[in-house]
Amino acid sequence: MKFVDLRDVDKFTADRPHRELLYDSPNLRMLTFNFEPGQELPVHSHPSDSEVTLLILEGEGEFLGTHEMPARAGQLQIMPVGEPHGLKARTRLRLLVIIAPTL
Amino acid sequence: MKFVDLRDVDKFTADRPHRELLYDSPNLRMLTFNFEPGQELPVHSHPSDSEVTLLILEGEGEFLGTHEMPARAGQLQIMPVGEPHGLKARTRLRLLVIIAPTL
Numbered sequence: 001m002k003f004v005d006l007r008d009v010d011k012f013t014a015d016r017p018h019r020e021l022l023y024d025s026p027n028l029r030m031l032t033f034n035f036e037p038g039q040e041l042p043v044h045s046h047p048s049d050s051e052v053t054l055l056i057l058e059g060e061g062e063f064l065g066t067h068e069m070p071a072r073a074g075q076l077q078i079m080p081v082g083e084p085h086g087l088k089a090r091t092r093l094r095l096l097v098i099i100a101p102t103l
Numbered sequence: 104m105k106f107v108d109l110r111d112v113d114k115f116t117a118d119r120p121h122r123e124l125l126y127d128s129p130n131l132r133m134l135t136f137n138f139e140p141g142q143e144l145p146v147h148s149h150p151s152d153s154e155v156t157l158l159i160l161e162g163e164g165e166f167l168g169t170h171e172m173p174a175r176a177g178q179l180q181i182m183p184v185g186e187p188h189g190l191k192a193r194t195r196l197r198l199l200v201i202i203a204p205t206l
Contacts, residue, residue: 004178028181100201
C-alpha cells in the first residue's frame with residue numbers, strides 16, 4: 001500500500017512546475033505538478049490508448065489543448081491521453097495527474 | 104472528454120453513503136462517496152489485479168481494513184483491490200475512489 005498526504009507535496013520551483021511522482025505501476029501512474037502563477041504545462045499528447053485525468057487540487061488557471069476552459073480547485077477533466085492537453089496557472093496551483101494504464 | 108466539478112457532487116443521504124459514478128471505461132472507474140458523520144463503507148475486497156485509490160476530498164475519518172489509520176482531507180491510499188479496504192467517517196466526509204483497470 002502506498003500512502004500519500006497531499007499536504008506534504010508542497011514544493012514549488014521558480015523555473016518550471018514542480019513535478020513529483022506519487023505512484024507508478026503497470027495499471028496506474030499518479031503524479032503532481034505544483035505551479036507558480038503563470039507557469040504552464042505545455043500542450044502535449046501521447047500515442048497510447050491510456051486515459052489521463054487532470055484534477056485541480058488548489059488554485060485557479062486554465063485547461064489547455066483540445067478542451068480549453070477555466071480551471072479551479074475541485075474540477076477535473078478525464079480524456080484519452082492522445083488528446084492534446086495542458087494547463088496554465090493563474091494563481092499558485094496544485095494539479096494531480098492520473099494516467100491509466102501506464103504509458 | 105468528461106468534465107466534473109466536484110463541488111457539484113454534494114448530495115448526502117441519511118441511510119447510507121451517497122454514491123455517484125463519475126466515469127467508467129475499461130481502463131478506469133472514478134466514483135465518489137459522500138458520508139454523513141458515522142457512516143461507513145464496510146471493509147471489502149475484490150478478486151482482481153486492479154488497484155484502488157481512496158482519496159479523501161473533505162472531512163475526517165478512518166481508513167479501515169488491512170491499512171487501518173486515521174484519514175483526513177488530502178490523504179490517499181493506493182493498494183491492490185484484493186486487499187480489504189473500507190472507510191468510516193467521523194465528520195461529513197467526501198471520498199474519491201479510483202479503480203484501474205475496471206473490475
